[in-house]
Ligand code: FES
């Protein structure tokens with residue numbers, strides 16, 4: 001429990017703030033219970049995050065040089081990153097949905113395996129083959145999973161779709177003809193709120209027959 | 212009289228057609244608001260209250276302002292005002308990166324005087340509860356009372372009675388794309404906003420009013436949108452904040468809610484607790500119904516629910532109140548008020564049927580005045596194999612017990628006026644359809660293309676559809692109430708018909724035939740009285756020379772119909788040792804009039820069933836009375852259905868006529884009741900509170916034993 005006499009306000013220094021006094025985003029003068037910060041751990045990282053590094057990432061067969069902070073996730077680089085030549089990477093297919101490894105919206109392939117890009121630091125992705133949903137098709141030829149998703153209407157709003165596409169492709173990489181139960185296990189890390197699951201299962205089955 | 216024509220004559224309407232946006236969505240090319248990257252764009256974040264009830268004594272922005280990379284910090288709440296729920300907006304920042312914005316938020320210091328709060332209905336209604344809404348004595352609204360017939364007389368006539376309390380908790384929408392905007396001022400007088408919204412024109416008008424701009428100088432764009440379910444109509448405080456930050460900084464600003472914010476402030480389905488007493492005659496007529504209930508929509512009102520529902524009761528009384536708690540405001544959520552009410556009503560129906568010794572389907576047949584549903588009962592019972600159910604609830608043997616149940620629902624979905632559209636034929640044969648509706652995942656873009664392509668004898672890919680943009684100045688309503696297709700489709704149809712007529716008039720002389728003799732073929736136009744006279748669509752359009760044809764449409768009531776009846780049958784399996792509940796199969800028989808696109812209609816039904824399933828077995832907002840905070844404001848502890856929960860779903864498009872009815876909401880209504888009744892049929896003990904979780908099942912079994 002933080003000391004309650006430390007009033008939050010104009011006179012508090014950043015260093016004191018970072019020391020963990022009133023680490024919650026909002027402090028109260030009356031009830032100390034509200035000082036419990038839900039983001040306490042994250043606060044302590046504010047200073048640690050300053051270290052920058054220039055890294056090289058191999059994404060969809062292309063090499064990018066990017067300056068990142070130590071805390072920058074692979075997902076942030078894909079979506080918001082600017083490479084050292086000044087151009088946006090702009091691979092926005094992978095989505096940030098839950099920000100904590102619960103929904104699969106950010107799924108990409110790292111060395112052929114499905115990975116949550118929100119849970120991987122960009123610096124840890126160096127030297128690996130990263131494939132995003134944008135990199136699955138070969139020119140105008142869609143990946144069989146992509147074709148099957150369209151054919152079965154395995155998408156509604158489509159926000160979860162890139163994650164499901166990549167997870168499905170990764171699943172079929174490992175198991176070319178999964179049963180319904182295996183499909184459910186393989187895609188259990190992905191969430192769809194519109195409720196496209198039944199048609200996703202059909203699509204994966206169709207894709208597996210075509211591969 | 213306008214009509215959609217006979218099924219036998221349709222090439223596209225009523226068929227299974229894959230989405231126009233499919234390719235963009237599977238390749239990651241589809242750009243949602245969240246994906247917009249404007250040059251030099253800043254990232255916005257909002258500091259929100261972690262306290263459920265407090266007075267703001269001071270806000271210090273200076274340290275946040277001093278953080279390198281921070282471009283603007285603004286207060287949202289005024290000092291002296293009250294924060295009334297966790298998540299309420301305090302201040303906002305715009306910074307070069309999202310991470311910097313996150314850091315800056317933590318450097319804003321707020322002095323609060325905490326006030327007593329209540330976050331549960333029971334606490335809010337307690338005699339000594341602190342008053343959290345000045346206008347509601349005891350934190351409760353004036354009761355809303357409805358009476359019909361004479362309940363005392365009804366109960367006198369009743370041969371059996373049931374008294375029970377049913378409860379459904381607060382649910383949140385969980386849109387996977389959180390609420391958010393990218394705002395950019397083109398100059399001082401022209402604003403462009405990408406908005407994750409269900410109502411492009413509503414958002415445009417809000418910004419125009421708030422920022423004192425002529426409406427046509429605000430452009431709102433929603434090309435793709437990641438789920439709304441009723442929660443995304445207005446721009447909200449976050450939308451206005453994004454625009455204000457963009458104004459101050461002179462840069463584009465992206466401001467998306469976090470997952471936690473989304474749970475706290477972006478809407479929820481209100482709770483329901485109802486105490487009901489009902490009676491039926493010995494021949495199975497529902498005769499009396501007396502209900503008193505309440506629900507909470509947070510600090511706001513709007514916690515209504517239906518009851519009595521669907522079935523005819525000649526004598527009824529229903530009294531409902533809203534209870535205020537220190538939590539975020541409710542917003543419309545897929546069929547507002549219906550799934551809660553339907554769960555209670557269908558549970559009650561089964562309880563009465565059992566007392567009467569009647570089959571639940573039979574009991575409904577006697578009391579349901581809706582003819583469509585009468586036919587659906589027969590079909591649904593047949594498809595699920597109703598004869599296989601336990602004739603004595605809970606009589607199955609073994610550890611895992613199976614059961615079946617059903618539930619019903621009713622919705623409007625007839626659409627309305629207010630959509631303007633234009634269908635254009637260009638001299639090069641290209642075709643364009645423009646209207647200000649938005650495709651929030653329902654597939655309206657494809658439906659529009661199908662209607663135009665059918666009218667012109669073209670493929671859907673020949674039609675360029677422009678929706679989700681206020682710029683062309685062709686308004687349409689928000690996508691809510693299952694109104695989009697029935698509102699938009701008739702206007703597109705009449706616009707296309709008018710454009711076709713104009714084209715026929717232009718080419719009739721060339722074909723040396725009266726206009727009335729011209730017909731479209733497949734990519735051709737021919738003379739019906741002399742089929743040798745044929746020209747291709749391209750040749751016909753070529754006659755326009757330097758012109759094009761551009762026609763508007765009108766909303767024609769004859770092309771749509773109000774009223775969508777639905778019935779669902781569920782089969783479940785309950786593990787009586789662990790309490791684990793598995794939904795095995797749902798048969799969803801859903802009336803929807805003319806399903807213009809059968810494929811996307813089935814998707815909608817699947818989606819409704821799955822959302823209903825989440826409500827039935829998983830979803831609940833947990834509030835901590837001690838801290839006043841939501842305990843499960845994430846996707847780990849707030850469970851929505853995942854692959855393991857998905858049963859076999861048989862979605863039956865029950866199309867009884869050829870007029871359009873919206874179907875976005877109705878399929879989520881019958882599911883919780885059907886599942887609850889199936890659980891009872893499996894184990895012989897009734898769970899009257901959603902979600903039906905293993906702990907409740909084990910408790911109920913223990914109580915019975
Ligand atoms: S955003 Fe990465 S798993 Fe949800």
Ligand code: FES
Nearest residue numbers: 157158192193194
């Ligand atoms: S399609 Fe909308 S969340 Fe999956």
